[in-house]
Amino acid sequence: MLLYDAIITGIIAVFMANLCGSLTALRRLDRFTPAARPDYVWPRISVLVPARNEERAIGACLASLQAQAYPNFEILVLDDESEDETAQIIAKAEMDDPHGRVRLLRGAPLPPGWLGKCHACAQLAGLASGDYLLFTDADTVHGHNSLANALAVAEQHHLGLVSVLPRQRALTFAETLMLPLLPFNILTLLPVALVRRRPEPSLSAGIGQFLFFRRSAYMATGGHAAVRDRVLDDVELAQRVKAAGWRMDLLEGGRAVRCRMYDNLGAIWRGFSKNLYDFYGRSPVFTILAVLAQLALYVAPPLLALAAFALHQPSALIALPLAAYALSVAMRVLVAARVGDDGTSLRHLTGWLSVLLHPVAIMLQCAITLNSLRWGLLGRMAWKGSAYPAVR
Numbered sequence: 001m002l003l004y005d006a007i008i009t010g011i012i013a014v015f016m017a018n019l020c021g022s023l024t025a026l027r028r029l030d031r032f033t034p035a036a037r038p039d040y041v042w043p044r045i046s047v048l049v050p051a052r053n054e055e056r057a058i059g060a061c062l063a064s065l066q067a068q069a070y071p072n073f074e075i076l077v078l079d080d081e082s083e084d085e086t087a088q089i090i091a092k093a094e095m096d097d098p099h100g101r102v103r104l105l106r107g108a109p110l111p112p113g114w115l116g117k118c119h120a121c122a123q124l125a126g127l128a129s130g131d132y133l134l135f136t137d138a139d140t141v142h143g144h145n146s147l148a149n150a151l152a153v154a155e156q157h158h159l160g161l162v163s164v165l166p167r168q169r170a171l172t173f174a175e176t177l178m179l180p181l182l183p184f185n186i187l188t189l190l191p192v193a194l195v196r197r198r199p200e201p202s203l204s205a206g207i208g209q210f211l212f213f214r215r216s217a218y219m220a221t222g223g224h225a226a227v228r229d230r231v232l233d234d235v236e237l238a239q240r241v242k243a244a245g246w247r248m249d250l251l252e253g254g255r256a257v258r259c260r261m262y263d264n265l266g267a268i269w270r271g272f273s274k275n276l277y278d279f280y281g282r283s284p285v286f287t288i289l290a291v292l293a294q295l296a297l298y299v300a301p302p303l304l305a306l307a308a309f310a311l312h313q314p315s316a317l318i319a320l321p322l323a324a325y326a327l328s329v330a331m332r333v334l335v336a337a338r339v340g341d342d343g344t345s346l347r348h349l350t351g352w353l354s355v356l357l358h359p360v361a362i363m364l365q366c367a368i369t370l371n372s373l374r375w376g377l378l379g380r381m382a383w384k385g386s387a388y389p390a391v392r
Contacts, residue, residue, distance in 0.1 A: 005304065005320035012297055012327045015188045019331050023338050025193035028254035029164050030143060032152035045073040045147050046130030050120035052080040054138035055089060057260065062093045062102060064142040073101065073147060076127060077138075080107040080120045086138075114228045117208075121233075122224040133218055135211040139259055140166060146256040150212040153249060157196065160217025160246025161238060164210035166259035167252070167341030174265035177354045177361050178272075183252075183339045184332060196249040199242055205250040206238030209259050213241075220244035231278040252339050272368040277376040280369075287373045291366045298362040301325045325359070332358045 047065055051058050058077075065075050079087040087104065094102040105127065110119055121135055132151065136142070143149075153162045165183055170176040186205060194203045211234060221240035227233040241248050253259075262268045280287040301324035308317040332355045340351065354361065 001304075002316060002320065005301070005317065005324065008297060008301060009320055009324040009327065012324050012331075015297075016327055016331055018191060019188045019334060022187040022190065022192035023334060025191075026165075026187070026338070027249075027251050028256075029149045029153065029162075029251045030145065030254035030256040032149045032156065033145075034148050034152035034155060039071040042070070042072045043131040043151065044129060045070065045132045045134060045151065046124075046128035047073060047075045047134045047136060047147070048121065048124035048128060049075065049077045049136055049138055050080060050117055050124065051077055051082065051086050051090065051138040052116065052120070053082050053084050053086060055082075055085040056263070057139040058086055059089050059093070060141050061136075061138050062090065064140075065136075066093070066097060066099075066101065067144055068142070068147050069144045070147040070151075074129065075102045076105060076124050077102065078105040078107050078120045078124050080116060081109075115231065115233075118224045118228045118230065118233050122228070125218065125223055128215075131215055133213045133215055135208070135213075136257075137209045137259065139261060140209050141258045143254075143256040146253075149256050150210075153251065154212065154214060157249060158247065159196075159249055160214045160220070160244070161206070161241045161248035162210075162212040163205060163207045163234070163238060163248065163250050164212075164257050165207055165250065165252045165339060166209050166257040167254070167339060169258055169260040169341050171260070172264060173350055173354070174268060175260075175262060176348075176350045177357060178265075178268050178364060179261065180332065180335055180340065180354065181361055181365055184335045187335060187339075188331060192250055196247060199245075199247075201239035201242040204235070204238035204242050204248060206234035206236070207250070208234035209261075210253070210257050211237065214246070217241055217244065217246040220246065231275060258341055269368055269371070272365065273372040273375055276365075276369045276372040282376055284373060284377065287369060291369050294362050294366055297324075298328050299359045299366075301328075302359055328358055329355055 049061065062075065062077065077090045079090060090102070090104045094104050105123065107120055107123060110116055125133060132154065134147065134150065150162050153159065165186070168179045168182065170179050190205055191203070195205055221237055221244055224233060226240065227236045230236050238248055262271050277287060280290050301321035305318050305321040305325065308321070336351060336355060
């Protein structure tokens with residue numbers, strides 16, 4: 001047991017080291033400013049927003065995009081057969097827009113072999129007129145300079161793709177507990193410094209909430225048609241950018257991009273279930289191994305420490321698993337302090353409570369992963385009121 005504790009603590013220490021390196025390398029989008037130029041030479045940016053049943057969030061998203069301090073852009077919003085008031089909200093924004101930048105598009109029926117969001121994004125890209133294409137989700141809210149910030153990064157570093165980890169807003173305890181796992185998983189596993197420095201497609205990171213493409217780089221990937229049946233289309237497009245010879249970078253949103261992905265535990269359960277099986281390569285064996293590894297790394301240590309204390313075991317059998325738990329809590333603190341927003345940060349008691357309950361969050365994530373596996377094996381995926389068959 002002592003050897004097990006030592007190995008687990010050592011592995012977590014390695015993840016901690018990678019996390020620290022990633023947070024050091026992770027730059028803030030709102031810290032970039034483009035070079036001054038006359039209004040008529042600013043490249044055109046097409047902001048592309050797929051929307052299905054987004055009445056809760058689409059109004060705030062469009063208002064933040066319309067308020068951009070950027071002289072040359074359009075906002076194309078595709079209503080993908082919504083069953084709520086989404087289309088009416090977009091239509092009102094279009095009618096009230098004094099600059100005529102907002103356009104409401106009606107989505108075509110979903111053809112065989114496509115997933116809904118990929119089809120919506122492909123339609124948007126086909127109608128876009130911009131030199132740059134920003135795909136952004138309807139539940140994002142943008143600072144006044146997010147377009148200018150993204151252009152500055154792309155131009156200064158000659159990038160084909162700029163992707164962003166938005167600050168995740170959390171207004172319920174379920175969100176506060178679970179949403180930090182998204183940046184936690186990425187930043188502990190991915191060496192962020194290598195994303196912009198190395199050409200390997202495996203060292204890529206695409207976040208679908210904010211994908212800012214140079215148009216030529218997007219076309220070189222084959223666009224969304226090339227990933228038409230992929231749940232993690234954002235990740236695969238990022239990999240295709242590098243495979244086509246372009247560079248990319250991953251940043252965090254700072255004040256430039258915020259997002260409230262889900263507003264209750266049920267939505268978190270369904271949203272994570274949609275993605276996690278694909279995150280593990282749609283491999284049942286690898287998915288189960290990943291669940292076991294997370295339980296061993298983040299759930300077992302505090303339980304082992306409590307058991308050793310209750311059974312009056314030697315102090316080493318208490319100290320080592322406690323050290324492993326303390327390291328995981330410290331990792332969560334670092335993530336919250338750097339990329340947390342509202343309740344997911346450490347400005348509220350719920351933020352600190354979610355940090356201490358990190359093992360509970362991991363257990364829930366493991367349960368969702370197994371549900372995602374079940375969905376994958378059954379060959380069905382349900383999302384935003386639609387059921388999609390497994391297409392690969």
